[in-house]
Amino acid sequence: MFDPLFDLGPHASFITISYILVVAVIAGLILWVRIDYARQRKDLAELEARGITRRSQDVGGQDQG
Amino acid sequence: MTGWAQALILRELRLAVRVGGGALIGVLFFLAVVTVIPFGVGPDLNLLALIGPAILWIGALLATLLGLDRLFQADRDDGSLDLMLMSGRSVELIVLVKCLAHWVGTGLPLVVAAPVLAIFLNLDALAIGAVTLTLLAGTPALTLIGAIGAALTVSLRRGGLLLAVLVVPLTIPVLIFGVSAASAAITQPMPFLTPFLILCALTLLSSVIGPLAAAAALRHSGD
Amino acid sequence: MALIDLANPSRFMAFVARVLPFAVALTVVAFAAGLYLAFFVAPDDYQQGATVKIMFVHVPAAWLAMFCYATMTMASLGTLVWRHPLSDVAAKAAAPIGAAFTFISLLTGSLWGKPMWGTYWVWDARLTSVLVLLIMYFGLIALWRTIEDPIRAGKAVAILTLVGAVNLPIIKFSVDWWNTLHQPASVIRLDGPTIHPTILWPLLVMALAFTLLFLVLHMMAMRNEILRRRVRTLQMRAAARQPATATAQAAE
Numbered sequence: 001m002f003d004p005l006f007d008l009g010p011h012a013s014f015i016t017i018s019y020i021l022v023v024a025v026i027a028g029l030i031l032w033v034r035i036d037y038a039r040q041r042k043d044l045a046e047l048e049a050r051g052i053t054r055r056s057q058d059v060g061g062q063d064q065g
Numbered sequence: 066m067t068g069w070a071q072a073l074i075l076r077e078l079r080l081a082v083r084v085g086g087g088a089l090i091g092v093l094f095f096l097a098v099v100t101v102i103p104f105g106v107g108p109d110l111n112l113l114a115l116i117g118p119a120i121l122w123i124g125a126l127l128a129t130l131l132g133l134d135r136l137f138q139a140d141r142d143d144g145s146l147d148l149m150l151m152s153g154r155s156v157e158l159i160v161l162v163k164c165l166a167h168w169v170g171t172g173l174p175l176v177v178a179a180p181v182l183a184i185f186l187n188l189d190a191l192a193i194g195a196v197t198l199t200l201l202a203g204t205p206a207l208t209l210i211g212a213i214g215a216a217l218t219v220s221l222r223r224g225g226l227l228l229a230v231l232v233v234p235l236t237i238p239v240l241i242f243g244v245s246a247a248s249a250a251i252t253q254p255m256p257f258l259t260p261f262l263i264l265c266a267l268t269l270l271s272s273v274i275g276p277l278a279a280a281a282a283l284r285h286s287g288d
Numbered sequence: 289m290a291l292i293d294l295a296n297p298s299r300f301m302a303f304v305a306r307v308l309p310f311a312v313a314l315t316v317v318a319f320a321a322g323l324y325l326a327f328f329v330a331p332d333d334y335q336q337g338a339t340v341k342i343m344f345v346h347v348p349a350a351w352l353a354m355f356c357y358a359t360m361t362m363a364s365l366g367t368l369v370w371r372h373p374l375s376d377v378a379a380k381a382a383a384p385i386g387a388a389f390t391f392i393s394l395l396t397g398s399l400w401g402k403p404m405w406g407t408y409w410v411w412d413a414r415l416t417s418v419l420v421l422l423i424m425y426f427g428l429i430a431l432w433r434t435i436e437d438p439i440r441a442g443k444a445v446a447i448l449t450l451v452g453a454v455n456l457p458i459i460k461f462s463v464d465w466w467n468t469l470h471q472p473a474s475v476i477r478l479d480g481p482t483i484h485p486t487i488l489w490p491l492l493v494m495a496l497a498f499t500l501l502f503l504v505l506h507m508m509a510m511r512n513e514i515l516r517r518r519v520r521t522l523q524m525r526a527a528a529r530q531p532a533t534a535t536a537q538a539a540e
Contacts, residue, residue, distance in 0.1 A: 009338035011403040018399040022345045022392055026501070029388050033508045040515035047522040052529070213451055217444045221434055231427045231448060234420050235455050238462035245466065260465075267458070278451045281368070285443040 069154060070162045077166030080139070088170040091128040092178050098124040099182045110187040117186035118196045118247035122240055124182075125175045125200055129207040130232060132171040134225045136163065136208075136215040137283070146219075146283070156280035164205075164212050164275065172204040188251075195250030195257065199264060203243040206268040209275030210235050216282035239267050295373055297514045304507050311504045318497035325490035342400040344490055348498035349393035353421060356386030356502065360428075361453040364446035374510070376442030377517075379449065380432055381509035385502060387425035394418055413467035417460045424452050438517055 081088040102120050103113060113120075140146035149159050179200050183193040214232035218224030246260040326344040360382050366375030397415055398408040409415065428445055435441035 009332065011337065011339045014399050014403050015338060015341050018342050018396045019345065021395050021399075022349070025388055025392050025395075029385060029505055032384075033505055033512060036512045037508065037515070040512055040519055043519045044515060044522070047519065047526060050526065052522050052526045213448070217431065217448055218434075220440075224434070227427075227430055227434055230423075230430060234423045234427065234459070235451065237420060238455075238458050241462040241466045263465075270458075274451060274454060278447050282444060282447050285440065285447070 069152075070158070073149075073159070073162050074166045074169075077163060078170060081166070081170030089174060091132045091171045092174045094131055095124045095128040095175050095178055096182065098127055099185065103185075114187040114189075114192075114251070117183060117188045118192065118199075118251070119244050120186060121179055121183060121196050121200065122203075122244050122247070125172075125179070125204055126207060126233075126236060126240060128175055129172060129204060129211060130229045132167075133208075133211040133215045133228055133232070134218070136167050136212055137219045138215075138224075141219050150283060156283060157276040160212055160216070160276040160279045160283070161272065164208050167212075168205050168208045172208055175204060176200045192247065192251045196247045199243045199247045199261065202261065202268060203239050203264050206239045206264075206271040207236055209268070209271040210239070212275045212279040213282065216279035216286070219283065220286045239264065239271075242267060297374060297377075300374060301511060301514060304511050308504065308507060311500065311507065315497060315500040315504050318493065318500050322490060322494035322497045325493055330487050330490045331484075339400055339403050340487065342396050343487075344494045345498075346393055346396040346400060347491060348495040349389045349396060350418065351495055352498050352502050353386060353390040353393050353418065355499065356382050356389060357421065357425075357449075357453065357456070359506070360386065360449050364449040364453075367442055367446040368450070376438070376446065377510050377513045378506070379442065379445060380438075381506055381513050383425060383429050383432060383445075385505050385509060387422060387429060389498075389502070390418060390422045390425055394422060411467070413460075413464045416463045416467070417456075420459055420463070421456070424456075428452075438520070 099120055102124075106112060106116070137146055140149070150156060152159075176197060179197050180193050183196055188196065211228075211232050213235070214228040217231065218228045221227065242260045242264040245255075246257055246264055249255040249257045249260060322344070326341060330340075330344070332338050332340060360379045363375040363379035363382065366372040367379065394415070397418070401410060401415075402408050428448060431445050431448060432441055435444055
């Protein structure tokens with residue numbers, strides 16, 4: 001991907017692979033966060049559509065206090 | 066030592082040696098692990114002598130990990146853990162006393178068995194002494210660090226494997242200095258005392274951190 | 289003060305919604321600048337050639353691996369000492385991100401090691417400590433996933449995180465000792481004060497970009513976690529109200 005642009009010397013493949021893998025892992029993180037967000041939003045919307053609502057100051061997970 | 070601590074130790078020991086107590090299974094496991102290693106690396110006596118201390122230490126670590134889930138689990142199942150937590154005594158001290166008793170029941174037999182197993186591994190007399198001494202100084206640290214994992218996973222039905230995963234990284238320093246000290250006694254130029262003293266320091270340190278963290282975990286597990 | 293204001297998850301959600309676009313834009317700009325500096329400005333190292341380019345992702349990832357654990361340590365103190373309602377959300381959201389950055393630093397480190405040392409992996413003190421750190425991240429994530437109740441899980445993980453924070457320096461020290469015992473110092477020291485400014489500046493900008501990326505991802509993951517807990521609360525309420533529908537939904 002960078003090869004035609006730069007002369008990366010004899011170890012160009014290592015550099016390219018490491019950048020590709022870094023991009024892949026970060027893309028995976030971003031994807032995970034966004035998919036998770038969409039899923040929670042969907043679940044929440046479904047529950048609220050079924051008429052189950054939160055008490056006004058109740059915030060999820062803090063139901064102990 | 067106050068009366069309640071003594072009573073607790075006696076109770077734990079009595080439970081450990083009774084039928085179903087499982088104190089000696091750890092030693093059997095230790096024997097099995099040490100026996101299996103030569104089948105993996107080959108029967109070369111020189112090689113075995115070289116890696117003998119490491120084998121004994123890793124065997125002791127695995128055997129300790131195996132027995133850790135008994136530390137709090139049985140007491141939680143029959144409710145006596147809750148009684149101990151509500152007794153008003155310092156939970157940290159209770160954990161420390163329980164760890165001590167658990168070590169006498171599971172760790173000490175490993176230390177006693179180590180010289181015998183060391184002969185299988187072609188260790189000479191000096192090395193046997195060194196390994197046994199390091200195990201004596203180091204296995205309490207394994208139990209005390211393991212108590213943290215045991216307390217964190219006490220409410221889980223199948224926490225044994227998770228416990229091992231949580232505890233192993235924390236035991237790396239103990240393993241490093243235990244094996245270093247034992248190997249130093251075999252390969253002369255390196256000093257024995259330096260790693261051994263650090264090992265003792267680790268044991269003392271974990272006798273503070275272990276009970277503190279385990280007691281906190283036990284308190285929260287009851288919520 | 290601001291931290292106390294944000295203690296209310298709803299207010300935190302509003303804050304995230306307001307701040308996130310700017311944070312994302314800032315991250316993109318920082319990455320553009322960092323990559324430009326890394327590839328067009330920074331010279332090749334006289335010893336390592338172009339492989340020094342790997343450093344611009346490796347070192348920031350390693351820095352974040354530790355920064356993330358420090359964040360989790362602070363959050364764990366928040367859970368156990370101040371009982372800040374958002375801190376266990378913060379700790380839980382940070383764990384997978386930290387594990388990912390730790391993984392990146394190991395990955396790039398071994399890809400850097402192959403041309404430099406001749407092997408993908410050496411039991412170098414630094415690599416070994418980072419590997420232990422990765423195992424600890426995995427342990428924390430596993431503990432999060434095994435204890436079902438988020439509040440109890442939060443406390444258990446907080447205790448383990450703090451124990452880990454106390455132990456990490458000891459592990460680092462032991463591994464250093466172990467390494468000098470077994471391996472004569474043949475590994476090239478990649479750090480040190482002799483680093484040239486033309487390499488240092490791109491590195492710092494990349495570190496800033498990675499840190500911003502972490503903050504963005506962390507905010508988004510925290511938002512997900514808050515939503516997840518709301519969903520959980522609502523599901524339990526639904527289950528209490530109409531058991532039949534709830535079991536049908538859980539079986540989906």
